[in-house]
Amino acid sequence: MPFGNIPAALVIVAGCVLAVILYFAGSKIRTHLEGSEKGISRVIISALGIPAVIAILTITIFLALRYIADLPELAHQVMESTYAQVLYIILGSLIIAFFVRNFLDLYGKKIANLTDSDFDDKLVHFLQSVYGYVIGIGAFFMILSVLKIDITPLLATGGLVGIVVGLAAQDTFGNFFSGAMIAADQPFREGDRIEIQGVIGDVVSVGPRSTRIKTLDSQLVTVPNKILTENMLTNFALPDITLKVRISVGTGYDSDINLVKNILKTVAQKGIASGFVLSTPAPEVYFLEFGESALMFQLLIWTGMYDKTFEVRDYLNTEIYTAFKAAGIEIPYPQMDLHLKSSPVHI
Template identity: 35%
Template sequence: MIEPIIDYIAGNKYLFAAAIFIVFYVLSELAVLISEKIFLRFAKKTKTNLDNVLVKRTSKPISLMLVAIGIKLSLASISLPEKAAFIASGISSSFFMLVLVYLIYSIVDTLLKHWGVSIAKKTSSTMDDHLVSLLSKMLKLASAIAVFLLILNVWGIEIGPLLAGLGIGGIAVAFALQSTLGNIFGGVSLILDKNVSIGEYVALDQDTMGVVKDVGLRSTKIQTFNNEIIIVPNSELANKRLQNIAQPDPSARAVISFGVAYGSKIEKVKSIVLKEINKIEGIEDSDEEKKPFVRFIEMGDSALLFKAFFWMKDYKEKWRAMDEANTLIYNALNKNKIEIPYPQMDVHVKRR
């Protein structure tokens, strides 16, 4: 009973082509099912997570690959006119090349990221994390270029002369892309030189300060305290004076200026203020060079001027600590009956 049906389908080229496509489509669905139900189950039993990720990332490309093969074989089984056959073959081959590069990209990118994570765990620096991210983006760009060149070849456009022409046109392209290439090399330079890392607080000038959110191929994104994202070209960032608050370590110094009235006991003022500063949570007191101290700076016009210096272990806590320090100093001076003067002017009016 089945043989007549098979003979009937085989005798009709369109039904035969449809049957080929259906078979490969079913195989593609089976490939996904086998990957998720069988291969992934075995992968989860291994010590490494690499095979789990590989199975997940390659199941879809492999499924699409089978669909692409099915389309190509089904079209090949139909005797189309020459022009239509050329177009159909070009479209199916282009789709096949796209899926092939997608599969290769998925495998290489997975291996690259796995390598990056394993290396990053062994180091305290975040440079390797950023470098892997940059390499991943460059791999994506290279894959797109590869697809473009392969599709050109599929449609009969000679790649050889095109690549040879790139040698001559490369100079013109380099000039045209000078800014873009400068940004890319600037991004690589920032990562390799360890100038900035994601999450660090940086300042370019008074108007551009914030936390680094991303270091990309062309630009770096900085989130300001107003919750705005400022995008700075890498070439500009690499050649500009950059203040990185988080380096060489996360500690930060705070300075509090204050004044007391003439006649106040200097040593008593220092003792009171120093005692209050040491109450601040997160203050650096383990390093002798960073322990808090108070200095009598100047005899001003209307007050004895002091400065209190202290370090915070984390620069992110600096502004909170300065607010707390000002509050503690003000309350302590008032409690000890030490006057905090303010500038005043005496005006003498002469009567005629």
């Protein structure tokens, strides 16, 4: 190694050691402040931690380059002040991004819970989704300004290209905007069971471009956010987790109507005792119509297991069948009577 490069090596070693010390010191301070009342201090330490390490390593490289002999001309250009300003902008953007993220994570929900309105919760969720894009775009335009790059000619000459690209990517941009709308409006949350265009399942994750749903068959379906905002969507978990379940059943025309109603009410009470049925609102039984082959009744119950409707229906149907069989009540099936008329045969 040339003698002139030894100081550069020492600078790199010293910078790496300082960066490691700073990283572990910051982690220890964050752990000490965890759960304390000094929340804003933890936000600042977290925001400065990683960017500060990056800044030290970058400064170390800049200083080491000054001691390297026969440094190429390109390296000297990199070390000019203009590029240093670009670096400052990048580091500043990282610090702001880390600060905003930690601040929203630590104080966002606390501030939103101070009011009864859910608008604050939606606003916090929206800010958590878009702050990175806003800071990134702002840093990009600041870098262009520092480099003295005028984007006006680019916009003028690239207008046609922009239109073509815009038309080709309109669905992609539409999905991103729809993702921002979902973040702001929150028609559903992760874990909610929803139905969209015939697909029923639980929301696994909500991304900026698409939403993933786990169907009742344990299949993962990726739905573009634009479809979720442009079509009618059913959320079984909102405004609460209660769900009305209708059990329709037919009995023979010779059945005792009052007896059938009492049996259905008794089944509903067993459902309440088992935990499948809620006592409030109370279960209801209706004699709806005279069917072609049966008298049609309907049992209406409410359940708090919106994600277990199959189990609820299975329990109630089994109990109804057992009770009807014990009481001698017939559950008819569609049938057709054929009447044949005989006529003399002429030869």
